[in-house]
């Protein structure tokens with residue numbers, strides 16, 4: 001008999017970002033994720049954003065992980081009246097304050113800049129839609145939970161987090177929904193990690209379910225073996241050493257930066273790293289690395305046990321030539337170093353942050369090497385460089401790109417197609433699957449593969465409501 005319950009897809013349906021699903025039963029409402037759609041102008045997007053439900057009617061939120069495309073609208077949810085609890089893992093609770101404060105701060109800075117432009121055009125100012133106070137209330141509402149522990153979210157709704165192996169604290173969400181007509185077991189995959197990624201466990205296996213919401217980011221392809229990627233990375237560093245300049249790595253503060261630090265540590269201890277210093281030049285990446293260090297026991301012991309072999313105990317001590325440059329003056333002083341340094345700075349796509357300053361000072365010198373280790377979206381400076389443009393503008397100034405550009409495409413924090421199929425096939429109970437968090441091509445390809453395994457699977461549509 002169907003339960004008197006519905007699930008509505010309010011985001012990440014037919015696209016990757018904006019993860020948000022509403023579970024409604026017994027007059028109770030729970031939100032699964034509350035993510036931001038990324039890629040547009042945040043001031044405009046947030047200014048006109050309206051939730052498809054009343055935030056004050058939501059009783060609780062369950063969060064899969066800290067990435068902004070899953071958590072970024074929590075601040076706005078609170079600003080619009082949400083007062084319930086937010087359930088997440090310990091790792092997510094550690095990361096969320098850093099990410100939400102940064103997102104809110106960038107929004108307020110952009111708003112201020114746009115308001116100055118508007119004033120000059122005689123237009124009225126736009127009021128902020130959220131503030132750092134709202135971020136504080138999000139943080140106060142967090143209910144951190146360890147993995148593998150059953151907790152009651154609301155009467156009749158039980159929750160358990162399993163490790164999704166994607167970033168620190170990432171979870172697969174298991175929910176047991178009880179009604180008068182019976183019980184339903186709902187599984188939300190969150191973002192499933194790439195088993196090859198260092199520091200992260202393999203995504204947990206789920207024993208059984210009645211209904212599965214599953215991500216499909218790489219539903220249409222497999223990643224190349226990680227060993228090839230690492231050799232490419234080491235070769236790029238060698239080439240840079242021979243050229244006699246510096247190496248610049250634009251990297252995302254959460255996940256990729258820590259992964260790169262780990263690999264640099266390995267190369268250092270293998271005696272393969274020729275550069276004399278590594279600089280983590282990003283206050284946010286430094287803060288996040290400290291959180292990774294603090295929660296080191298949550299990381300994959302297979303990878304972290306090597307620390308002790310070299311008298312180290314965390315990511316920082318594993319790389320003795322690592323320098324952390326928190327202050328702006330320290331970052332600016334790096335301009336005086338002309339060779340032998342590896343500088344890791346954000347943003348990952350070079351559309352802002354300290355990396356743009358470094359590129360302005362260094363991109364025009366042919367002894368320098370830039371190594372891209374992450375996805376570059378269309379329209380970003382990173383993408384233009386990866387596509388081979390030799391004349392770019394940085395902060396309004398025309399610059400010739402003479403530095404060598406390397407694109408290492410094999411790092412990924414998401415499971416590839418075969419890994420997704422294996423994860424789904426292992427779930428017992430013949431659940432109905434709904435694909436979320438993917439572009440249409442990836443979803444169609446994954447749907448076909450899953451159907452070949454005898455799995456019943458639909459592609460979730462925006463605004464679609466299903467009965468449980």
Ligand SMILES: [Zn+2]
Pocket residue numbers: 065067166191
């Ligand atoms: Zn994610």
Ligand SMILES: [Zn+2]
Pocket residue numbers: 016067069070191437
């Ligand atoms: Zn995601």
